[in-house]
């Protein structure tokens with residue numbers, strides 16, 4: 158009886174703990190790699206300083222939930238509302254003034270056409286002529302030369318437009334982002350009416366937005382059994398590759414280059430292949446993928462004689478890049494890969 162009571166007490170205690178998520182810990186785990194432990198910024202924009210005094214809660218919440226699709230900022234669709242709110246509270250702990258600004262959802266009315274002209278004159282040098290900002294696909298890439306200390310965010314981004322209401326966009330342009338190159342209304346020399354015109358133009362980038370879905374199966378590597386022996390499995394794979402119009406590269410034993418030739422384990426072979434059309438499409442959308450492509454299936458004979466096939470789960474890996482276009486191509490590739498495995502092990 159007493160034990161039961163203790164268990165009950167324990168459950169009560171631990172559930173009350175999990176009811177209040179630790180925003181600092183969650184921030185460290187999910188955000189600090191890019192935004193820095195204290196919000197100083199890095200790959201991600203700075204979050205502290207003057208700007209944190211103005212961030213509305215709704216904007217921060219939605220930015221975390223929806224991310225910035227096609228840029229580096231991920232969508233955190235597995236965190237609970239309470240967890241995201243605790244992260245937002247942690248960001249607010251950097252504020253000097255504890256009061257939090259709110260901006261009504263009322264649309265800002267302006268002349269979109271005039272806004273477009275002004276945008277080309279005043280904003281496009283940094284945010285691109287159509288609000289796309291610099292570069293392809295990502296906010297910052299390792300290989301790309303950077304013109305600015307802080308990469309100007311994309312303003313045509315569906316995640317940004319879903320998170321920021323008109324009044325908040327207006328406020329951002331009014332104050333600029335002190336400490337960065339983003340100028341204020343005053344520096345830009347624009348009138349209040351012109352400011353409204355620019356906001357309506359930025360809003361016109363918006364199209365219906367579907368937030369990216371979380372995946373059910375999220376194993377980055379998939380493992381399959383083959384009913385055949387090592388050599389037959391490899392022969393089957395090669396035959397299916399040809400049938401499915403894949404090109405394959407010379408065979409590679411897993412330990413090639415790592416051990417002297419004679420000692421290489423010849424019961425572990427990587428088959429590397431690709432469909433060039435898909436491959437180019439993917440690398441064009443996301444140059445950083447060069448590291449993980451082409452596709453491969455690794456065939457391994459276990460000590461008990463069982464043959465295992467290992468393949469990278471393109472569906473999961475591509476989601477790391479938060480880019481719908483890329484995910485679509487990766488899903489096509491995944492289908493082809495599953496067909497290949499099916500054929501070779503049937």
Ligand code: HEC
Pocket residue numbers: 184187188189190191192200201202203204217220221225228229230231233244295296297308309310311314
């Ligand atoms: C992999 C890197 C990365 C991670 C992880 C990341 N971010 Fe970001 N974040 C970015 C980038 C890059 C941008 C700028 C988007 C752009 O370039 O369009 C950004 C933008 C933002 C913005 C908009 C800032 C502004 O000035 O309006 C907020 C807010 C933000 N991130 C919060 C977070 C929080 C909170 C987390 C953790 C839950 C997080 N981010 C995790 C890279 C990241």
Ligand code: HEC
Pocket residue numbers: 202203208276279280281282283284305307308309310311312317326329330334337338339340345355359
């Ligand atoms: C000299 C370069 C530059 C110019 C010109 C400029 N911006 Fe920016 N803008 C930036 C940078 C850099 C940031 C990110 C700064 C930060 O928050 O750290 C930014 C941030 C923003 C943001 C916030 C977006 C977000 O994700 O947080 C908006 C909105 C914005 N700019 C709109 C405009 C508009 C509209 C104009 C023209 C009226 C303009 N900017 C002109 C560089 C510029």
